[in-house]
Each structure stands twice: as C-alpha cells, then as structure tokens.
Amino acid sequence: MTQVSGTLITRNYNGFRGVDFSNRKDEISLNRSPDALNMWKNYKSNNGKCIETRPDIELLEEYSDTIFGCFFYTVKGTEHFIVHSGEKLYDNGKQLNLVHTTDNMSSMADTFMAKNKSNMFVMNNILYIMDGTQYIRYDGTELKPVEGYIPTTTISRSPNGGGTLYEDVNLLNDIRKNAFVSDGASKEYILDVENFDATYGVKVWVDGKELTTGFTAVPESGKVVFATAPKEPQTPGANNVVIQFKKQTEGFRERIEKCTLVELFDNRVFFSGNPDYPNFLWHSSLDNPEYCSDLDYYTEGTNDSKIKSIASGNNAIWTMKEPSQSNTTIFYHTPTVDADYGKVYPSMHSSISTGCVTTGVNFNDTICFFSERGLEAISGDVTTEQVIRHVSSLVDSKLLNESKYKEMMLEEWEGYLLVIVGNKVYLADSRAMVNINGSNEFEWFYWEFDNDITSTLVKDGVLYLCSDDKVKEDGVEVIKHRIYTLTKKDTEIESYWSTLADEFRYPHYQKTTNKKGCVVDLEGESVTISTKIDNKEVTKINDYKNIKGYVVPRIKKKKWKSIQLIFSSNKPFSLYSATLEAYVGSYVKR
Numbered sequence: 001m002t003q004v005s006g007t008l009i010t011r012n013y014n015g016f017r018g019v020d021f022s023n024r025k026d027e028i029s030l031n032r033s034p035d036a037l038n039m040w041k042n043y044k045s046n047n048g049k050c051i052e053t054r055p056d057i058e059l060l061e062e063y064s065d066t067i068f069g070c071f072f073y074t075v076k077g078t079e080h081f082i083v084h085s086g087e088k089l090y091d092n093g094k095q096l097n098l099v100h101t102t103d104n105m106s107s108m109a110d111t112f113m114a115k116n117k118s119n120m121f122v123m124n125n126i127l128y129i130m131d132g133t134q135y136i137r138y139d140g141t142e143l144k145p146v147e148g149y150i151p152t153t154t155i156s157r158s159p160n161g162g163g164t165l166y167e168d169v170n171l172l173n174d175i176r177k178n179a180f181v182s183d184g185a186s187k188e189y190i191l192d193v194e195n196f197d198a199t200y201g202v203k204v205w206v207d208g209k210e211l212t213t214g215f216t217a218v219p220e221s222g223k224v225v226f227a228t229a230p231k232e233p234q235t236p237g238a239n240n241v242v243i244q245f246k247k248q249t250e251g252f253r254e255r256i257e258k259c260t261l262v263e264l265f266d267n268r269v270f271f272s273g274n275p276d277y278p279n280f281l282w283h284s285s286l287d288n289p290e291y292c293s294d295l296d297y298y299t300e301g302t303n304d305s306k307i308k309s310i311a312s313g314n315n316a317i318w319t320m321k322e323p324s325q326s327n328t329t330i331f332y333h334t335p336t337v338d339a340d341y342g343k344v345y346p347s348m349h350s351s352i353s354t355g356c357v358t359t360g361v362n363f364n365d366t367i368c369f370f371s372e373r374g375l376e377a378i379s380g381d382v383t384t385e386q387v388i389r390h391v392s393s394l395v396d397s398k399l400l401n402e403s404k405y406k407e408m409m410l411e412e413w414e415g416y417l418l419v420i421v422g423n424k425v426y427l428a429d430s431r432a433m434v435n436i437n438g439s440n441e442f443e444w445f446y447w448e449f450d451n452d453i454t455s456t457l458v459k460d461g462v463l464y465l466c467s468d469d470k471v472k473e474d475g476v477e478v479i480k481h482r483i484y485t486l487t488k489k490d491t492e493i494e495s496y497w498s499t500l501a502d503e504f505r506y507p508h509y510q511k512t513t514n515k516k517g518c519v520v521d522l523e524g525e526s527v528t529i530s531t532k533i534d535n536k537e538v539t540k541i542n543d544y545k546n547i548k549g550y551v552v553p554r555i556k557k558k559k560w561k562s563i564q565l566i567f568s569s570n571k572p573f574s575l576y577s578a579t580l581e582a583y584v585g586s587y588v589k590r
Contacts, residue, residue, distance in 0.1 A: 007584045008514065009504045013565070014577035016041075016051045017432055018443035020500070021398045029500045032394070038495035039575075040427060040445045043415060046574075048432070053572035054447055056491035057465060057484035061093065066481055067466035069118035072459045073127040075140040082127065082138070084118045085481060087111040089129070089143065098136065099144040117409075117455065119262040123269065123289050132260045132273075135172070137290075148173030149291035155179040155239055159186035168293035171255055171282070174248040175200070179239035182206075184232035189224045193247045196222060200246035206230045207240050217245070249294075256282060256292055265312040266335050266343075272319065278306030281319055281333070283345065298347040300331045309360035313367050317345065318378075320369045323355030330356075330369075330378065330386065350386040352378065361410045363417045364430045370408065374400060375419070375428065375442070391441040394434070395426050398446075411456040413463045417442075420456065423449045423467075462487060489572060496568035497575055501535055503562045510585040513563070515556040517581025520565075523548045524573025532564040533557055547573075555580070561588055 013031060018041075020032035033039075041048040065086025073080045083090040088111060090096060097108040114133040121128055127138040128146070135146045148170050157163025157180045169176060178191050196202075198219040204211045207230075214227045224243050233240035259282070260273035269284040271292070279300045285291040300307060305324035310317060316332040323329065330352040333345035354376060360369030367378040374392035392399060399405065402421040409420040417428040428442040435441075449467065457464040463486040468479050504511050520529065524547055530540045541553045557563060563582070567575055 004506060004509060004584050005586060008517075009506075009511075009582055009584065010517070011502060011504060011580045011582075012577065013499050013579070016497075016575065017434065018394065018429060019446050020394045021396075021446075022394055023397070030502070032500065033497050034500055036446060036497045038447050038493060039497050040416075040447075041429065041432075043431065050574045050576040051497060052574040053493060053495040053569070055486045056488035056493045057449070057486055058488040059482055060464070060485050061483045063090070063481045063483070064088075066115065066454055066468055067483060068113075068116060068131070069120060069455050070457050070464060070466065070483065071120040071127070072457070073120075073122060073138070073140070075125050075127075078140060080127075080138075080140055082120065082129075083483070084113055084120075084129070084131065086115060087113050089113055091138075096138070096143045099142055101144060101147075116260070119260070121262060121264055121269070121289075123264070124287065126289075128269075128289055130257070130259065130262060132258060135257045146172055146290050149285075149288060150175045150177060150244065151291070152177040152179055152242075154192045156181055156237070157192070159183060159189045161190045161192075163192070168295050169249070169252075170290075171252045171292040171294055172290060174246050174252070175244060176247060177242055177244045180241040180243070181237055181239055182230040182232055182241050185229050187226045187229045189226070189241065189243060191222045191224070191243060191245060193245075194222045195220050195247075197246040197248050203244040205242040207233070251276075252294065255280075261307065261310050263310045263312055263317060265317045266345075270310055270312075270317050272307045272310050275306070277303075279303045279321065281307065281310065281317075281347075286343070298333065298345065300347060301328055301349070302326050305329070305355065308356040308358065309369060311360050311362045311367055313362035313365060318360075318367050320356035320360045322357055323372070327353040329353055350378075352386055352388055354388055358406050358408050359410060361412070361417065363412065363428070364415075366430070368417070370405075370419075372400075389439045389441070391428070391439075392426075392444070393436050393441055395444045395446065399426055404452075409453065409456060411458060411463070413458050414461070416445075418456070418463075420453050422452045425449070425453075491572065492570050493572065494568075494570050495573070496566060498532070498564050498566040499578070501532070501562040501564050502580075504582050504584070506584050507561065508588055510559045510561065510588055511563070511582040512558045512560075512585055513555045514581035514583065515554050516552070518553045518555045518565075518579065520551050520553060520567070520578045521549065521576040522551065522567065522573060523576075524569055525571040527567060527569045527571075527573045529553050530566040530568065531555060531557060532566060533560045534562055538566060559585065 017031050019036050020029045038054050039051045063085035067085050069084040071082045080091050097110050098112045100107045114131040116132040118131040129136050151167035153176045154163045155166040196219050202217040216225045258274040259271040263270045269289045271282045282297045300319050305322045307319050309320045316334045319331045321329045328349040330350040338344045354371045356369040358370040374396040376388040377391045380386045404422040411418045419426040425447040427445040432443040433440045451467040451469045455466040465484045527544050530538050532538050
C-alpha cells in the first residue's frame with residue numbers, strides 16, 4: 001500500500017475560467033471561483049490570459065426622472081443621443097415635443113412618454129420609438145406619431161362596385177383609398193365599405209387632379225356623389241378616379257401601439273407583447289415599418305400563455321412563450337413565398353415544451369431564453385428537431401434566487417451576454433465553454449453595482465448603464481437619474497477572487513502548507529492575499545503594493561482539511577496564476 005503521509009502536493013491555479021456557485025468540489029473547479037466579485041476576462045486587452053477587475057462607471061449625463069431607454073441615431077451627418085426619461089424624450093439633452101397633426105390643426109405635448117421600458121430602432125433613416133402605449137417617429141427634426149401608409153384597398157372598381165382587392169387595410173391608419181374606372185355616365189361611386197366616418201373630409205382625384213368641389217360624401221351609405229359624372233379614362237380600363245376616405249376600426253392601431261417586444265427580421269419589423277393579444281405576432285410590410293396589414297399576424301398556440309420574447313436567428317423569427325399546459329412553448333417562422341400572398345411567415349411549433357419566464361435573445365447565433373431553471377440554449381436549426389441544453393449550471397444557485405429574476409434585462413457587450421438583475425450582472429462567456437454532465441455550457445463571471453440598472457446601451461464597444469442612484473444632499477436622501485459609461489480604469493472598486501476550498505486530492509487527511517511553496521503572478525497597485533481554512537474565518541497573509549510580476553506569500557497553516565486563497569483589492573488588479581504546495585499528514589480526527 002502506497003504511503004500517503006508526507007507526500008508533497010503542488011496545486012497550480014491558472015487558466016482561470018470564471019465563477020462556480022454550484023458548490024462542486026471536483027477537479028473541474030480548480031480554475032474557477034466559488035466566490036468572486038467584479039472580475040472578468042478582458043479578451044481585447046490581454047487575450048484572456050488573466051482575470052482582472054472590471055472597469056468602473058463614469059458619469060455621462062443626469063436627468064430628472066428614471067431613464068427607460070436611450071439610443072444613438074445618426075442622420076444627415078449628425079449624431080443624436082436620444083434619451084427616454086420619465087414622461088419625456090430628449091435629443092442631446094434638449095427636450096423634444098411631440099407634434100400631433102390633423103387636417104385642421106397641430107398641437108405639441110412635452111410630456112407624452114409612458115414610464116415603461118422603450119424600444120427604439122432605425123429603418124429608412126427614421127428613428128422609431130415604442131413605449132407600450134404609442135408608436136412615434138423622429139427624423140432628427142420633427143417628432144410625431146406614426147401616421148401610417150395609406151393603402152389603396154380596391155382598384156379597377158366600377159362606380160357601382162366590384163373591382164380587384166389590392167392592398168390590405170393598415171392597422172396604423174384608418175384612411176384608405178379606392179381606385180375606380182369611370183364609365184362617363186355614373187355620378188354615384190360606391191366605396192368598398194358599407195359606411196365610413198363622417199368626421200373626415202373625403203378627398204377625390206379625377207385624372208390625377210384633386211377636386212375641392214363638385215362632389216358630396218354620403219358616409220352613411222358608403223358612397224360619393226358627383227355633380228357631374230367623371231369622364232371615361234383616356235386609356236381604356238385605367239383607374240382615373242381615386243377616392244380617399246376614413247373607416248375607423250376600433251382597436252386596430254392599439255394592436256401595434258401596445259406591443260412591448262420588437263425585432264427586425266427580413267427587412268420587416270415584428271411586433272408582440274401586447275397584453276390584450278398575448279399570443280399574437282404581427283409584422284410590417286417590406287421595408288415599411290409604417291404599414292402593418294390587418295392580415296399579417298400569427299397566433300402562437302393558445303392564448304393561455306403569453307409571448308415573453310422574440311428573437312431572430314437561423315433564418316427565422318423565434319417566439320418564446322411562458323410555460324403552458326399546451327406543451328409547446330417555442331415557435332418559429334421562416335420566410336416562405338406564397339403564390340397568392342407573396343412573402344409569408346407561417347408559424348411552426350418546435351419540439352420544446354420548457355417555457356420562458358423572463359426573456360430571450362440571439363446570443364452569438366444561438367437562440368437562448370430564461371426558464372424557471374435558468375438559461376436554456378436551443379440546439380438544432382429549423383430543418384431538424386430542436387432541443388434545449390441548459391447553459392447556466394455554474395450560476396443557477398445564485399441567479400435563480402434573485403428577487404428580480406423575472407425582471408431581468410439582457411445586453412451583449414465585448415462578446416459577453418450580460419444578464420442584469422437589479423444591481424447584479426451575470427456575464428455569460430460563450431468563448432470558453434465547459435462540459436457539464438455531457439452538455440456544453442457557458443462560463444460565467446459575476447459583478448455588482450451600487451444601484452439598480454434601469455436600461456442599457458452599447459455603442460462602438462462602449463457600454464452605457466442607466467440607474468436611479470440614492471445619494472445624500474445636505475443630509476437628505478435623494479434620487480439621481482444618471483447615465484454612465486463603463487470606461488473608468490483608474491478608480492477605487494472592490495473586487496476579489498477566491499480559489500475553491502481545495503482538499504488537495506485527499507479529503508480525509510490533514511495537510512500543512514509549505515511556507516516557501518506559494519508563488520502568485522499578479523499586477524496591481526494594492527492587493528491583499530488571504531487564506532480561509534476549512535471554510536472558517538478569513539486570515540490575511542499580507543498586503544502587496546505596486547506589484548507587477550511574482551510575489552511569494554509566506555503561508556504557514558497546519559492541520560487543515562481544505563484551504564482557499566483569496567485575492568482582494570479596492571484598486572484594479574490582474575491575476576495570472578497562483579501555486580501552492582502542501583504536505584499530506586495524518587487522517588482527519590473526528
């Protein structure tokens with residue numbers, strides 16, 4: 001039998017991977033930390049050769065109310081920084097007013113935004129903004145509600161009816177047109193509705209010229225009567241009479257305005273998250289976010305569970321629903337050309353029954369969503385059977401216990417998926433995967449900020465964080481609504497990294513450290529190295545100043561079962577590796 005007592009064992013802690021809050025004690029965790037704060041791998045600066053303190057926040061701007069969204073919008077060579085704060089909208093710090101226009105008047109409102117998270121996107125050089133109650137557009141000069149494209153619903157129509165259905169009704173606009181081929185004799189022109197709105201001033205064009213007189217609208221009968229019958233078109237069969245009228249359908253516009261989920265895909269805008277239509281997905285027409293056909297919608301399963309998130313990837317738009325008794329919770333839509341309807345996006349159900357309880361995202365070409373168990377990644381494309389693999393085992397024990405787990409926000413930055421829960425940030429790293437129980441999962445890091453984060457933005461590699469800060473002014477606590485950039489490096493910030501509670505391969509034996517057998521490779525202005533024996537109190541070994549290279553801590557600890565090394569500082573530092581030697585002693589006494 002091989003004698004164990006007296007054996008010298010060397011532990012090398014290097015190639016650090018991330019945190020492991022799962023309390024495993026196997027060898028896979030040697031280069032992970034069961035307790036770390038504000039550390040990460042900066043692949044850009046050092047190619048991930050070490051772990052280091054994260055950057056700190058630098059104040060950029062301050063606003064009068066909670067910041068629910070921000071966005072950079074460049075048009076005509078000018079960059080606009082758009083901020084949604086409280087009930088107001090700002091452009092480069094200047095408050096914007098919303099212009100409401102009608103046929104006869106215009107009005108301006110300075111408080112109009114809802115106090116909800118807003119979605120902003122750009123299409124055709126126009127910025128579109130949604131806050132769950134309205135849909136507005138901004139061209140860098142004028143801010144106004146989306147008025148919507150006016151469709152021509154019928155063409156080649158004779159004065160007494162018929163014709164060909166041409167364009168669908170626009171959910172965003174109650175106004176529509178009918179195009180007629182005059183017969184040279186008829187004065188009454190019957191529209192394609194039984195009645196229309198009397199409050200709207202009907203517009204008429206004959207042979208391309210707008211008429212201001214010579215016709216009478218009869219809304220209750222759905223027709224327009226001319227004093228003199230329009231002449232026949234010069235080109236036989238050509239549409240030479242166009243009538244524009246208004247036919248309001250209650251609730252049509254709100255179907256889009258009340259959406260809280262927006263995704264751009266296949267040169268269209270997809271909308272969902274309307275609480276009145278929990279399982280509906282709408283989309284705009286091609287390259288036109290202001291035209292949403294009343295027929296361009298899909299229902300995802302039953303309405304007993306709502307769509308929690310939409311994301312595009314794998315040449316499809318994906319919808320992720322909350323848990324449901326109807327089993328299927330993940331649906332997808334791939335572009336399909338229909339002979340009659342053109343490009344359509346039929347709804348297909350996946351083979352996944354695990355529901356989404358928070359939100360989802362396309363992270364590095366992988367569709368992911370958060371379930372009651374943590375982060376799930378969808379494997380398999382739309383031509384194969386989809387399955388999910390769990391990818392957050394290393395942080396589930398902490399993440400799932402966050403009180404604001406179901407209110408999380410997601411942001412991609414520097415190759416990480418930032419999972420923001422209140423003032424906590426969990427960073428998923430897909431560049432460094434780990435195999436756990438036969439499944440590839442993400443590595444993770446963990447940060448904390450002083451205050452809850454209310455919205456985020458990434459522009460040119462810079463992460464913008466908005467928060468409601470509690471500060472004291474003249475002894476009174478007040479709230480400051482601020483935007484920060486995560487760019488400050490010369491700062492005071494608490495960060496630490498601890499190795500696992502290492503039993504040096506022999507859990508049933510006592511160990512004694514070799515006091516000359518610890519070497520640490522690190523950099524930093526001020527770093528404290530401590531130990532923790534058998535999960536008891538932390539004992540400081542020494543403080544090290546202005547280190548750039550190796551230090552040799554004198555660690556002399558006897559008769560321990562497990563030991564941890566802890567590296568901490570209130571200044572930024574980098575940790576490359578650590579080596580610790582220990583002699584195996586006798587059996588642990590009970």
